[in-house]
Amino acid sequence: MTQPDDQPTPTTFRAAPALAGSVTVPGDKSISHRSLMLSALAVGESRVEGLLEGEDVLATAAAMRAMGAQIDRDAEGIWHVHGVGVGGLLQPDTALDMGNSGTSTRLLMGLLASHDLTATFTGDPSLSKRPMARVTEPLSRMGASFTTSPGERLPLTMRGACPAVPLDYRLPVASAQVKSAILLAGLNAPGITRVVEPVPTRDHSERMLRGFGADISVDTEADGTRIISLVGEAELKPQQIIVPGDPSSAAFPMVAALLVPGSRVTIGNVGLNATRAGLIDLLREMGGAIEIVNAREVGGEPVGDLIVSASALTGVEPDPARAPSMIDEYPVAFIAAALAQGRSIFRGLEELRVKESDRITTMAKGLRAIGVTVEELEDGIIIEGRGGAPFPGGGPIATKLDHRIAMSFAVAGLVSRAGVTIDDMRPVATSFPTFVPLLRAIGALE
Ligand SMILES: O=C(O)C1=C[C@@H](OP(=O)(O)O)[C@@H](O)[C@H](O)C1
Ligand SMILES: C=C(OP(=O)(O)O)C(=O)O
Structure with missing residues (x-):
């Protein structure tokens, strides 16, 4: 656990070349x-x-x-x-x-x-x-x-x-x-x-x-x-x-591969339980090329390998009934929406306000800090997509002890002009201790 005398570890993520390779994410x-x-x-x-x-x-x-x-x-x-x-x-x-x-x-x-x-x-x-x-x-x-x-x-x-x-x-x-x-x-x-x-x-x-x-x-x-x-x-x-690979962790390399031009990444052994697979459905509706291969059952849970290729995405207005099936994936879904063509409207997300941080406010502030136009709603957010134009960048993003905020803005940094600085990467160890090595393995970091 993060010790009180530990110091924050600010980190800057910069524009990446096309991502490639085959990786697995840690257990669910x-x-x-x-x-x-x-x-x-x-x-x-x-x-x-x-x-x-x-x-x-x-x-x-x-x-x-x-x-x-x-x-x-x-x-x-x-x-x-x-x-x-x-x-x-x-x-x-x-x-x-x-x-x-x-x-x-x-x-x-x-x-x-x-x-x-x-x-x-x-x-x-x-x-x-x-x-x-x-x-x-x-x-x-x-x-x-x-x-x-x-x-x-x-x-x-x-x-x-x-x-x-x-x-x-x-x-x-x-x-x-x-x-x-x-x-x-x-x-x-x-x-x-x-x-x-x-x-x-x-x-x-x-x-x-x-x-x-x-x-x-x-x-x-x-x-x-x-x-x-x-x-x-x-x-x-x-x-x-x-234990199958965590779809909530796979979400980060998945969105990174969709957003960084020219990418093609395989993420193996990902849990595909229907009560968790909402992000894949959403990204596909936005135009994301995500192929599921080797669908199988492991330990009583559906599992598959994902092949993700860079795609031009379009804005969406997802049905709030989908929220539980992708509840932890909204922060990184907002990053995808921010680079899509057109406006996205997310509603029915009150629960995001009581996660590790208030994920509506934390994301809205962070998105504005890297150059995205957003409107915060009581139960969601409206995001004006940049039509594929890289984020201007900026920071430091206040992650508020929230691992998913840190990883979402790290992904944004990979498609930014000036880089995105995260104020503290330590919280990532709560759910995805190998996040940075995995980004390195697909060529996202120098
Ligand atoms: O049951 C679980 O393992 C979880 C349920 C979800 O929380 P809620 O039940 O509060 O929505 C999710 O956000 C959390 O990361 C893990
Ligand atoms: C909300 C989360 O976890 P928990 O509720 O277990 O802190 C999460 O991992 O995004």
Whole structure:
């Protein structure tokens, strides 16, 4: 995790020649978190291959260790976990430091809510601003209790309830973190926990719970509403997990290859779960040449290789219903829109305001700083595309401890006249520690 005495690492990204080559991105962050959590709750030894070794996932590993799971790294990306069984987590001796990771925080709050223990959650200044009421509210109904900082924020202390009360809950916000927190709490509650999801969100928790042997069913109604039912007091069996490459990380070389003239880049082993693949659909609608080859299934998730060629893009007005399937990809989608021909209008994106930074304001300010005309809306942004003309450039861009802002403007720098300076590249280590070496491998850096 970023240490308080570390110094920011400002970095300038400059116009790149045509990008070329074949690369892979690190393991999926959402799946990596879940693989450690569920392995820690299984009885016996699980093996995880392709685990993302980014700071967010390491925060999850440290927390699970602090509660009794044995977690060891055998080689790069290869880990094994001795679980303690559902209900078997131990009281941690010290506060759980969640660093920058909303997923670790919210999912672990759910996991612990039905255990007989007390835990304190802390985080960095970005995470400490993010709303936790979305999980404390349903988890309180299950019997957990909370002492929070003002505004239901971190640091907070929770007391789990054992036995917990199973919950029947309709999600008021389209959030896989909230859905997963409730399902994970339901694992150790007697009876059936049900989550009704009016707008589908990433379904990695459901897939992996089923893989570990939990009794979980998903019914989809005519209007697309999903009803997820989980039988509690589950016994999880250890698994061999293979984590696919993270589509949210692949987004950055994908947009870079579309924008830098003459590029052709292959990105191998990318997760293509439909609940995550919205950016590929959007970029194709904008005219992006993205070919999927070797489509296959790995470890219960669809995977493929992407061949991306530089393309002239046109502006779009995407359907807000698509938001959950590309929620973390909007910052880099805004960079693509800013270089497209014509205006793009993005709406229905209130959730972007409560990520690692307020991603609407942070992107709007950064885009203006590199010469793009934008109008910030309450729930989105209007971007005037430059029709392929390189960004004038500038900076330093204030990234606000937000890895996706840093990587998005790094991509913008590759198609700029004067370069784009990022105020601090350290946050990239939370989700994509090999981002800069990967850019080098495709010829984006001198
Ligand atoms: O469940 C997950 O792993 C995640 C869900 C999303 O958050 P929300 O559920 O808050 O939308 C996403 O932004 C985050 O990066 C990872
Ligand atoms: C929002 C993100 O992650 P988290 O909520 O886990 O901090 C992200 O990775 O873009």
